[in-house]
Amino acid sequence: MKFSVLSICFIFVSSVLSFAQPGQRREEGRRMDHESSALSVYSENGEQFFLVLNGINQNNVPQSKIRVEGLPEYGNDVQIVFADNRTPAIRKTINIADPVDGREVNMVLKIVRDREGYAKLRFHKCEEIDHNYHAPRDEYVMRYGKPQQTNTVTETTYTDPATGQVVTQTTTTTTDNNGYNGYNNAPPPPPAPPAPTAMDPQTFRDAKQSISGASFEDTKLSTAKTIVGGNYVNTTQVMEICRLFSFEDSKVAFAKFAYNRTVDQNNYYKVSSVFDFDSNKQALNDFISRGGK
8 A cells, every 4th residue: 555645754754853953964865956845834823933944044024834945855954933032942854855755745844832832843744746836825935045935916906898897806926025035145033122121120119119008918919910010020029029918829929920021030940939838939930840831
């Protein structure tokens, strides 16, 4: 019984994604002259990312769905760099061609989140290349080693003089990006937005005064969450606010809430020192190890 291209590619890419390392040598004895395969990568949740192939950035504007055509068949170093500047990058080495007879294929990979919220690159499907492929409007398409291509869809509406009916004509125009070469002259990704900064000393003093001025514990907690929800804090400030609460449960609740608004999360383990009970210290450490999940 013959295996389908999809079945063969799935078996092949599963082992490559799991065990291949960046920079591994191309297999000898394979055909190396074909460079017509394509790689498509998309984010299941619509997250924006940069696709870096063999050390070269392929898109200077973050996208959620990218197709690169004309790729080398073996040993492609694939990196996914997320535009949010917080999600860790993904890096894998993959082979694009059908491993049995070397036919050009389109391999589709998807970015998913596991149960812990970590981004993973998973195999989706593999099929023979369609040389007459027409990209949907939401897909960014370029050719590896050639100028970037942009698909522009124009709709023109007019009245047919013969029938009197309104007709909508759709035209797709493919152009390069001002001669920009996505492989040899790729610019770096756009600069990251300015990093958030914690509240300045005066603002923080005012915040503490507002929190401590509340008469009830629940009001203190809601006030603290409201303030931190609109500002950023550092670990020391989180610890100081925790000490304003009378009950341990309030300290734990606020510490977990403030984690994603903290500018120095690498120091967040220090917050557990404000707790009296080891069980709460361990609960916060587990929370931090899960990335605030």
